[in-house]
Amino acid sequence: xxxxxxxxxxxxxxxxxxxxxxxxxxxxxxxxxxxxxxxxxxxxxxxxxxxxxxxxxxxxxxxxxxxxxxxxxxxxxxxxxxxxxxxxxxxxxxxxxxxxxxxxxxxxxxxxxxxxxxxxxxxxxxxxxxxxxxxxxxxxxxxxxxxxxxxxxxxxxxxxxxxxxxxxxxxxxxxxxxxxxxxxxxxxxxxxxxxxxxxxxxxxxxxxxxxxxxxxxxxxxxxxxxxxxxxxxxxxxxxxxxxxxxxxxxxxxxxxxxxxxxxxxxxxxxxxxxxxxxxxxxxxxxxxxxxxxxxxxxxxxxxxxxxxxxxxxxxxxxxxxxxxxxxxxxxxxxxxxxxxxxxxxxxxxxxxxxxxxxxxxxxxxxxxxxxxxxxxxxxxxxxxxxxxxxxxxxxxxxxxxxxxxxxxxxxxxxxxxxxxxxxxxxxxxxxxxxxxxxxxxxxxxxxxxxxxxxxxxxxxxxxxxxxxxxxxxxxxxxxxxxxxxxxxxxxxxxxxxxxxxxxxxxxxxxxxxxxxxxxxxxxxxxxxxxxxxxxxxxxxxxxxxxxxxxxxxxxxxxxxxxxxxxxxxxx
Numbered sequence: 055x056x057x058x059x060x061x062x063x064x065x066x067x068x069x070x071x072x073x074x075x076x077x078x079x080x081x082x083x084x085x086x087x088x089x090x091x092x093x094x095x096x097x098x099x100x101x102x103x104x105x106x107x108x109x110x111x112x113x114x115x116x117x118x119x120x121x122x123x124x125x126x127x128x129x130x131x132x133x134x135x136x137x138x139x140x141x142x143x144x145x146x147x148x149x150x151x152x153x154x155x156x157x158x159x160x161x162x163x164x165x166x167x168x169x170x171x172x173x174x175x176x177x178x179x180x181x182x183x184x185x186x187x188x189x190x191x192x193x194x195x196x197x198x199x200x201x202x203x204x205x206x207x208x209x210x211x212x213x214x215x216x217x218x219x220x221x222x223x224x225x226x227x228x229x230x231x232x233x234x235x236x237x238x239x240x241x242x243x244x245x246x247x248x249x250x251x252x253x254x255x256x257x258x259x260x261x262x263x264x265x266x267x268x269x270x271x272x273x274x275x276x277x278x279x280x281x282x283x284x285x286x287x288x289x290x291x292x293x294x295x296x297x298x299x300x301x302x303x304x305x306x307x308x309x310x311x312x313x314x315x316x317x318x319x320x321x322x323x324x325x326x327x328x329x330x331x332x333x334x335x336x337x338x339x340x341x342x343x344x345x346x347x348x349x350x351x352x353x354x355x356x357x358x359x360x361x362x363x364x365x366x367x368x369x370x371x372x373x374x375x376x377x378x379x380x381x382x383x384x385x386x387x388x389x390x391x392x393x394x395x396x397x398x399x400x401x402x403x404x405x406x407x408x409x410x411x412x413x414x415x416x417x418x419x420x421x422x423x424x425x426x427x428x429x430x431x432x433x434x435x436x437x438x439x440x441x442x443x444x445x446x447x448x449x450x451x452x453x454x455x456x457x458x459x460x461x462x463x464x465x466x467x468x469x470x471x472x473x474x475x476x477x478x479x480x481x482x483x484x485x486x487x488x489x490x491x492x493x494x495x496x497x498x499x500x501x502x503x504x505x506x507x508x509x510x511x512x513x514x515x516x517x518x519x520x521x522x523x524x525x526x527x528x529x530x531x532x533x534x535x536x537x538x539x540x541x542x543x544x545x546x547x548x549x550x551x552x553x554x555x556x557x558x559x560x561x562x563x564x565x566x567x568x569x570x571x572x573x574x575x576x577x578x579x580x581x582x583x584x585x586x587x588x589x590x591x592x593x594x595x596x597x598x599x600x601x602x603x604x605x606x607x608x609x610x611x612x613x614x615x616x617x618x619x620x621x622x623x624x625x
Contacts, residue, residue: 064510120151179207195237318346367526
């Protein structure tokens with residue numbers, strides 16, 4: 055068949071005046087991009103966090119101190135900093151400081167078990183890289199201490215508290231009225247341990263370090279699950295990131311210095327990191343939300359700061375639209391609500407727009423490997439609810455049959471494949487996985503199934519077969535099954551997602567378990583189920599833990615001997 059995608063016919067759906075950006079615009083680094091904002095807007099509000107307000111000048115100085123701390127501890131260009139925090143100011147200081155030092159940012163989810171944390175930090179240190187970790191005191195005591203002695207490449211640990219940014223006096227007041235997770239920070243043999251406030255922000259220079267960073271240097275290694283095997287670190291260069299960020303800003307026609315962002319997306323996730331960094335690249339103010347489920351706090355912050363842009367996963371919008379105070383807010387200032395990371399039921403989209411205003415919801419599609427945004431609904435033109443928009447500036451896209459790699463006609467489902475300067479440099483230390491993901495023509499094979507209409511708008515109709523979405527987080531069945539099968543009672547296991555009636559667009563993880571015939575037990579399945587759940591909680595992230603367990607005499611198999619999940623889903 056002829057190639058319907060070659061002409062990039064979807065450009066007719068772009069807002070008037072939009073054209074691809076000149077690649078010369080990508081000949082810069084993210085550190086250079088944000089430095090212009092620090093120099094231009096030192097007195098503007100950069101971060102608001104539970105009553106604290108931090109200016110661009112302060113953010114500049116604190117990030118310089120973090121960068122100088124790394125350099126004085128022997129960190130060089132290409133060394134890695136894992137950031138294992140909630141959305142608190144220290145996350146932002148660490149990201150910007152890491153990039154100013156020419157080092158590499160890697161978000162480490164606070165939801166990881168110590169086994170999973172060890173895997174990521176160990177993987178980052180391969181090839182002789184120095185690794186630093188910024189973490190919470192509670193995680194330090196309860197998880198990091200269990201694995202630190204197995205991480206020789208981990209040289210520096212910086213600890214803080216969720217409320218570490220507040221004065222000691224204010225911390226005491228907060229603790230008097232609220233339960234704050236905390237832990238003891240103790241010396242670690244062979245490693246330097248700092249307190250963020252008492253050490254990093256007091257003992258190191260506030261001057262900008264001189265480091266020669268180029269657009270082709272890696273700035274981020276963000277981990278993403280796979281349908282098979284352990285998580286992989288997607289390597290993004292400054293050029294990847296700057297190209298995507300500039301493309302998004304141009305697409306949305308956002309103006310420098312004229313916006314307020316509020317996002318509940320965790321920054322360890324590529325989407326949360328991107329909106330945070332995008333706000334700084336624009337000289338915008340942003341409101342940090344440490345607990346995205348705290349609807350009352352979100353509403354109070356919205357009332358106070360009047361955000362122009364709200365960014366969330368669909369499940370958080372679901373919570374907000376059922377929250378009375380959100381419905382009563384004045385949404386006049388709110389220009390746009392961005393939704394990403396999982397499907398958003400169309401009915402709920404309509405409810406959201408009935409509250410905030412028609413035409414304000416904007417769905418998009420992206421993935422870590424694409425730096426991260428590939429398609430978006432137009433900012434001004436037609437937004438199609440339930441669709442993730444059209445390919446944005448400087449993006450080539452095609453939809454192919456996942457079995458044959460042949461192009462599929464418009465209107466038919468196939469795998470979304472993306473090409474352009476946004477495509478990652480590859481998976482860290484995994485050349486075979488990279489070769490599987492990026493074909494010889496430079497297209498990234500997403501594993502997501504979509505349909506493109508005659509205007510170029512895409513609807514996501516399926517995900518890589520076994521992926522489950524829980525509250526915006528991706529649960530990769532094969533990965534979880536690999537962990538669960540290590541339990542002595544489990545002979546084989548299959549995971550499926552079933553719709554969560556309380557959270558439309560989110561799923562419940564259900565495990566079908568065939569008991570190992572060699573496992574001796576007294577037949578009490580309730581006790582066994584509790585033991586499997588305990589094992590799950592120790593080895594998996596909370597959102598990966600099965601909420602339902604069904605014991606099965608035998609699992610249905612396909613003709614080639616694979617577990618037939620279609621049968622399980624239909625049952």
